[in-house]
Amino acid sequence: MGKNQTSFKKGQIANPKGRPKREWTWSGLLEEYAEKKDENGKGKMKEAVVKKVMELAKRGDMTAVKEVFNRMDGMPKQSADITTDGKEIKGVVVLPSLDETKK
Numbered sequence: 001m002g003k004n005q006t007s008f009k010k011g012q013i014a015n016p017k018g019r020p021k022r023e024w025t026w027s028g029l030l031e032e033y034a035e036k037k038d039e040n041g042k043g044k045m046k047e048a049v050v051k052k053v054m055e056l057a058k059r060g061d062m063t064a065v066k067e068v069f070n071r072m073d074g075m076p077k078q079s080a081d082i083t084t085d086g087k088e089i090k091g092v093v094v095l096p097s098l099d100e101t102k103k
Helices: 026-034 045-058 062-073
Strands: none
Touching: 026 045, 045 062
């Protein structure tokens, strides 16, 4: 075949049905399970999980407390102080690319 030639004719679709759907994903299974009724049949599993995490946080479980705050407010922002010998770096620092270091 020459340049810019393919085995497809103009207007022909290579995969008309698209990518096949996966049978399952972990997040899909978790979402599906979370929507099911809890053991008592009164609420959804996701509500039971939230209730349990809140109970643990209320009792002082710091892992649960952190999880509650992270879900409510998002993860805390972290910053990095880039200094050299205690002095701030001024200007733009340009690092060589990997290709340049091989020369």
